[in-house]
Amino acid sequence: MLNQAPRAGRASLGSGLARGQLWISTVVRLVLGGVMLYSGYSKILDLPASVRAVRAYRLVPESVAPIIGNGLPMFELILGVLLVLGLLTRTAAVGTLMLMVIFEFGISSAWARGLAIDCGCFGGGGEIDPSKTTYVVEIVRDLGFILLATFIALWPRSRFSLDRAVGLDPQPR
Amino acid sequence: MPTNDPKPSKANRRDAARAKALALREEQRKRDQRRRAYLVTAAVAILAAIAITVTVIIGHSGSPSLSKIAAPAGATANAGIPIGPDGVAGKPIRDGAIVVDVYTDFMCPICGQFEQENGAALDELSKAGTAAIVYHPIAILDRYSQGTQYSTRAAQAAAVVADKDPQHYLAFDEALFANQPKEDTVGLSDAQLAQLATSVGVPAAVAATFTDGKFTDWVTAATEQASKNGVSGTPAVMINGKLIPPTLDWRVAGALKTAILAAGAPASPSSSPTSS
Numbered sequence: 191m192l193n194q195a196p197r198a199g200r201a202s203l204g205s206g207l208a209r210g211q212l213w214i215s216t217v218v219r220l221v222l223g224g225v226m227l228y229s230g231y232s233k234i235l236d237l238p239a240s241v242r243a244v245r246a247y248r249l250v251p252e253s254v255a256p257i258i259g260n261g262l263p264m265f266e267l268i269l270g271v272l273l274v275l276g277l278l279t280r281t282a283a284v285g286t287l288m289l290m291v292i293f294e295f296g297i298s299s300a301w302a303r304g305l306a307i308d309c310g311c312f313g314g315g316g317e318i319d320p321s322k323t324t325y326v327v328e329i330v331r332d333l334g335f336i337l338l339a340t341f342i343a344l345w346p347r348s349r350f351s352l353d354r355a356v357g358l359d360p361q362p363r
Numbered sequence: 364m365p366t367n368d369p370k371p372s373k374a375n376r377r378d379a380a381r382a383k384a385l386a387l388r389e390e391q392r393k394r395d396q397r398r399r400a401y402l403v404t405a406a407v408a409i410l411a412a413i414a415i416t417v418t419v420i421i422g423h424s425g426s427p428s429l430s431k432i433a434a435p436a437g438a439t440a441n442a443g444i445p446i447g448p449d450g451v452a453g454k455p456i457r458d459g460a461i462v463v464d465v466y467t468d469f470m471c472p473i474c475g476q477f478e479q480e481n482g483a484a485l486d487e488l489s490k491a492g493t494a495a496i497v498y499h500p501i502a503i504l505d506r507y508s509q510g511t512q513y514s515t516r517a518a519q520a521a522a523v524v525a526d527k528d529p530q531h532y533l534a535f536d537e538a539l540f541a542n543q544p545k546e547d548t549v550g551l552s553d554a555q556l557a558q559l560a561t562s563v564g565v566p567a568a569v570a571a572t573f574t575d576g577k578f579t580d581w582v583t584a585a586t587e588q589a590s591k592n593g594v595s596g597t598p599a600v601m602i603n604g605k606l607i608p609p610t611l612d613w614r615v616a617g618a619l620k621t622a623i624l625a626a627g628a629p630a631s632p633s634s635s636p637t638s639s
Contacts, residue, residue, distance in 0.1 A: 238425065238586065239505075245590050252591060264418040281404065319473065356399065
């Protein structure tokens with residue numbers, strides 16, 4: 191695996207690859223963190239709308255919908271902060287990955303059941319005109335986020351990470 | 364570095380001791396790291412749990428309970444404004460009438476189109492006493508008015524008219540749609556809302572109270588109730604408490620009226636249904 195630091199004296203190609211990975215992981219981490227911050231922020235400004243967006247999927251009972259709708263935006267913000275700071279990077283990436291997989295399931299299930307809703311991914315949500323649904327875009331976009339999160343989960347080490355500063359990533363560079 | 368030498372020399376023994384010390388130090392370092400990771404994870408998890416719990420509590424307290432707040436006179440327990448056969452708001456739903464719930468947001472362009480295409484037919488059924496029309500002015504599009512909460516303000520104004528000047532409710536509702544602002548604009552100002560109300564006959568003294576926001580909580584609760592009833596967008600129409608199927612296209616002339624008449628009156632004595 192690339193996140194194993196090259197041992198001293200290794201061929202320069204290996205360390206070059208490792209350095210490249212550190213930078214790629216840094217960019218991917220910041221992008222994914224930014225996405226999570228934005229999606230959390232856009233939802234937390236209107237919590238009732240977030241609850242309605244959850245109901246519109248018709249997947250969870252009424253007793254659960256307000257908890258998800260009210261709690262999800264803050265959860266996304268926290269994941270975003272962790273990713274941007276690079277703190278508990280792998281854990282945050284796995285959390286994001288699981289969330290995205292759940293979203294992917296929710297969106298495709300809404301599509302399959304013939305609902306005409308906006309995914310509410312970045313605020314909003316609810317029923318829209320059937321001609322205005324963008325399920326393909328939403329699913330592909332979500333798939334992209336899944337790939338980014340998977341990359342970070344596999345190669346969490348990166349530059350400018352708090353993990354390194356607090357000693358959670360002490361391997362030599 | 365372990366050695367295979369059966370009889371370790373002094374130098375070898377020293378090396379072995381150093382290796383052992385190194386291994387011990389490495390193990391200590393790993394233990395420290397594990398502990399740090401555990402501490403950081405625990406701290407973040409606790410903070411996250413608190414932050415999420417607080418948000419959920421704030422979210423819950425932000426949705427007022429319909430039963431505990433002031434509602435416009437004559438509003439149904441289901442947060443609707445029933446229209447009597449005389450066109451006056453707040454009249455109790457007559458037994459034997461087909462109950463038609465109409466959910467609209469004054470910012471929603473398709474709701475405007477709905478009013479235009481079906482308003483007359485609904486009025487006709489209402490006047491004939493065949494159907495009881497129950498309007499639900501809700502606010503799901505507040506984010507499309509650049510922060511002025513137009514959906515809530517307009518619905519609140521409508522609720523005030525229903526409460527204080529119910530005979531002009533329908534006229535005000537129609538005027539709001541006729542003068543509907545475009546999405547992503549600030550919408551009508553409070554003064555313009557008041558002006559629009561007086562232009563259809565609402566007394567100025569009533570229009571002047573729009574800014575008090577007496578029914579703002581009611582609009583919020585009514586919106587929440589609509590969502591619980593299964594309304595996930597506007598316009599939404601329920602006939603006898605059941606959402607019309609997506610296959611029923613109200614844009615087709617006469618389609619909605621036909622469906623209402625075909626439904627017939629509900630079997631049980633009707634009050635506005637509480638949920639779908």
